[in-house]
Amino acid sequence: MVGDDDGLYLGLISGTSADGIDAALVDFAGGCRLRHGRTYPWSPDLRERLVALGQGADTASLDELGALDVQVADAFAAAALALLDEAGVDAGDVRAIGSHGQTVRHRPRHPTPFTWQLGDGNRIAEQCRITTVADFRRRDVAAGGQGAPLVPAFHAAVLHAPGENRAVLNLGGIANFTLLPANGTVRGFDTGPANALLDAWCARHTGAAFDASGEFAARGRVDDALLARLLDEPWFALPPPKSSGREQFHLGWVQARLSGKESPEDVQATLLELTAVSIASALRATQRGTRRVLACGGGVHNPLLLQRIGTRLPGVAIESTAEHGLDPDFVEAMAFAWLARETLAGRPGNLPAVTGARGPRVLGAIYG
Numbered sequence: 001m002v003g004d005d006d007g008l009y010l011g012l013i014s015g016t017s018a019d020g021i022d023a024a025l026v027d028f029a030g031g032c033r034l035r036h037g038r039t040y041p042w043s044p045d046l047r048e049r050l051v052a053l054g055q056g057a058d059t060a061s062l063d064e065l066g067a068l069d070v071q072v073a074d075a076f077a078a079a080a081l082a083l084l085d086e087a088g089v090d091a092g093d094v095r096a097i098g099s100h101g102q103t104v105r106h107r108p109r110h111p112t113p114f115t116w117q118l119g120d121g122n123r124i125a126e127q128c129r130i131t132t133v134a135d136f137r138r139r140d141v142a143a144g145g146q147g148a149p150l151v152p153a154f155h156a157a158v159l160h161a162p163g164e165n166r167a168v169l170n171l172g173g174i175a176n177f178t179l180l181p182a183n184g185t186v187r188g189f190d191t192g193p194a195n196a197l198l199d200a201w202c203a204r205h206t207g208a209a210f211d212a213s214g215e216f217a218a219r220g221r222v223d224d225a226l227l228a229r230l231l232d233e234p235w236f237a238l239p240p241p242k243s244s245g246r247e248q249f250h251l252g253w254v255q256a257r258l259s260g261k262e263s264p265e266d267v268q269a270t271l272l273e274l275t276a277v278s279i280a281s282a283l284r285a286t287q288r289g290t291r292r293v294l295a296c297g298g299g300v301h302n303p304l305l306l307q308r309i310g311t312r313l314p315g316v317a318i319e320s321t322a323e324h325g326l327d328p329d330f331v332e333a334m335a336f337a338w339l340a341r342e343t344l345a346g347r348p349g350n351l352p353a354v355t356g357a358r359g360p361r362v363l364g365a366i367y368g
Contacts, residue, residue, distance in 0.1 A: 005345040008035065008093055010083065010130070011330075011337030012076050013100035016173025016245055017195050017298065018042065018050050019209065021076060023083040024333035025094075028341060032158050036087035037330035040079040046071055050118075051200075053104040055250035065118075072102050073123035080128050091130050098340025098364075099124055099134040100332075106137075106245040108146040114138075115147040125367040133340040133364040140350045145357030148243035152178035152188030152354045153342075154335035159294060159324060160186075166292040167283060168321070169309075170332065171195065171299025174244055175279055178354075179287045187286065188354040189240035192278035193249040194299050197271045200251050205264040214304030217272040220265030229257040230274050240286065241356035272305055280312035296321040296328035339363060 011024045020039040027033045053060060076099055084091060101117030121134030137147035155168040155178040168178040173196035178188040202211040211217055283290055293316055299305050300320050310318045321328045339349045348360030
């Protein structure tokens with residue numbers, strides 16, 4: 001039966017890597033189907049500033065933050081309108097836009113906890129003439145939660161399989177798991193860096209935005225001493241619920257742990273191994289009976305990374321979400337379309353067992 005909240009929704013997100021704006025047009029009539037998906041690039045100057053802010057390398061004036069809030073919203077609105085044009089869909093046929101925004105600071109463990117995503121929902125709604133739901137994370141933080149990850153509720157809705165312990169692994173700038181046990185409570189948490197450090201180190205030493213197919217890392221060898229220093233970071237020992245971002249894992253963090261004798265290739269190989277080790281350790285500690293890991297996010301396109309994760313998790317099948325009907329490049333954007341749908345229906349979008357919030361909460365602010 002088609003419900004009142006079914007139909008077309010549009011999800012927008014730019015993740016920790018800030019490598020582009022992912023836009024997904026999702027049809028919830030009778031299921032969950034990606035109608036059209038596309039990634040739109042940031043303007044180079046805007047991306048450079050957003051990455052710098054996200055890494056906590058500097059501060060910005062109130063005037064600059066206000067302007068960036070508008071610029072990010074304009075870029076998101078442009079992506080939404082371009083997607084609709086490519087899909088041949090009229091804005092009037094879309095129930096709502098779910099916009100994650102661009103995270104510039106995430107401090108859920110701060111004495112005064114907060115999370116901050118730029119991208120004014122007012123401007124998106126005004127330019128697209130579509131009801132927009134934005135600012136999803138802050139209600140969860142207000143309720144004592146981490147504000148992240150929020151995608152596990154969507155994973156549970158579309159990827160859970162009775163009879164099998166499985167996990168969904170998002171390999172974005174930061175890696176995170178959704179644990180989907182055959183029976184029991186859905187959990188989720190960040191495991192540490194994924195593409196954020198790999199991309200940043202590759203860009204610094206090769207000029208390329210990312211390490212295509214892991215070729216740069218493949219030229220190096222893992223430096224065990226450096227790997228041990230990286231893994232000595234206290235954040236890795238924190239129990240879930242936990243989340244992180246560029247303000248925690250950035251090049252300054254890496255630089256402080258280098259001896260100065262490492263080659264760039266060896267550092268890249270070691271950062272890739274750090275991702276694999278931290279992912280495998282987290283899964284073994286939280287759901288030892290996992291038989292299948294469904295991977296999504298940009299890291300799916302790095303075969304060396306998937307190989308190393310598989311080596312660290314013997315006996316566990318590592319598969320793309322594509323094998324289960326979800327394009328790995330647009331799972332998160334689809335999730336924010338789904339979260340917008342939940343918000344408009346008055347249903348909670350967070351999972352307290354994942355975020356640590358005091359209870360279920362309807363997320364986001366609605367801009368009509």
